[in-house]
Amino acid sequence: MGCQAPEPAPLLATIDLAVRFGGFEAVRDVSIAVGPRAVHAVIGPNGAGKTTLFNAISGFVKPMRGSIVFAGADVTDHAPDRLARLGLARSFQICSIFPNLTVGDNIRVALTRDLSGWQLLRRRGRSDGLDARLERVLREAGLENEGGRRAGDLSYGRRRLLEIVTTIALEPKLLLLDEPTAGLAREDVAPVIALIRKVATRCGVLLVEHNLSVVESLATRVTVLAGGAVLCEGPYREVARDARVIAAYIGTPRNA
Numbered sequence: 090m091g092c093q094a095p096e097p098a099p100l101l102a103t104i105d106l107a108v109r110f111g112g113f114e115a116v117r118d119v120s121i122a123v124g125p126r127a128v129h130a131v132i133g134p135n136g137a138g139k140t141t142l143f144n145a146i147s148g149f150v151k152p153m154r155g156s157i158v159f160a161g162a163d164v165t166d167h168a169p170d171r172l173a174r175l176g177l178a179r180s181f182q183i184c185s186i187f188p189n190l191t192v193g194d195n196i197r198v199a200l201t202r203d204l205s206g207w208q209l210l211r212r213r214g215r216s217d218g219l220d221a222r223l224e225r226v227l228r229e230a231g232l233e234n235e236g237g238r239r240a241g242d243l244s245y246g247r248r249r250l251l252e253i254v255t256t257i258a259l260e261p262k263l264l265l266l267d268e269p270t271a272g273l274a275r276e277d278v279a280p281v282i283a284l285i286r287k288v289a290t291r292c293g294v295l296l297v298e299h300n301l302s303v304v305e306s307l308a309t310r311v312t313v314l315a316g317g318a319v320l321c322e323g324p325y326r327e328v329a330r331d332a333r334v335i336a337a338y339i340g341t342p343r344n345a
């Protein structure tokens with residue numbers, strides 16, 4: 090026997106997960122495992138089933154087969170709010186914030202999302218450390234000077250940062266990000282990468298991303314989906330050289 094440390098138990102595992110829409114199988118027997126501090130990327134062509142896989146993991150669509158284990162428990166049939174309470178947070182492919190609220194109030198909503206109406210009434214007029222937490226998350230995202238601005242008036246890049254901040258405000262165990270840099274100007278990508286890197290020091294991140302330089306700089310592991318199934322999995326440098334991945338998705342290698 091060797092003396093290698095045992096692999097840590099995965100934070101999230103899907104086992105032979107399948108999702109069907111009518112007669113069409115959008116996710117086919119997908120098994121992935123995400124470690125507690127990993128940044129795990131899911132890449133693949135349009136329509137490969139990446140968002141559908143996220144929707145199944147986060148409880149928004151019901152899988153037809155297979156199972157999902159999160160933090161040691163079978164959560165296959167859990168609803169999104171129950172998963173969120175267990176520590177599974179997600180963002181959407183379309184940026185979703187409250188544009189008419191201030192930046193600070195968007196985060197306040199996120200920070201109090203898990204409280205019942207009764208708990209909210211009881212804490213009225215008290216800050217309970219809320220302001221300190223608000224300051225901390227604003228600073229972490231570089232939004233400390235924008236807490237009072239209307240969120241809809243921010244640049245698209247800053248709105249995306251705000252959206253990620255609202256998903257991490259409650260300190261999830263696992264964060265699912267669906268194309269966090271989609272549509273961003275080149276100069277807006279680096280702050281998003283920096284924020285994800287910080288977040289990944291305290292929780293797992295599962296990321297769908299088409300920008301391969303973002304994947305390369307962040308991901309500890311990459312799963313390539315094509316036609317709903319896993320084409321291959323491994324570290325980015327191996328996956329990016331795989332002939333099947335180049336043919337199905339990447340095209341000509343960048344350095345060829």
Ligand SMILES: Nc1ncnc2c1ncn2[C@@H]1O[C@H](COP(=O)(O)OP(=O)(O)OP(=O)(O)O)[C@@H](O)[C@H]1O
Pocket residue numbers: 110115133134135136137138139140141142182
């Ligand atoms: N609610 C639905 N009903 C029927 N078909 C759907 C539904 N949602 C997704 N699909 C189909 O499932 C397949 C996978 O879609 P999905 O959105 O998961 O792909 P994706 O990998 O996220 O693509 P993209 O990179 O374009 O975001 C596509 O063929 C899509 O048309």
Ligand SMILES: [Mg+2]
Pocket residue numbers: 139140141182
């Ligand atoms: Mg998608």
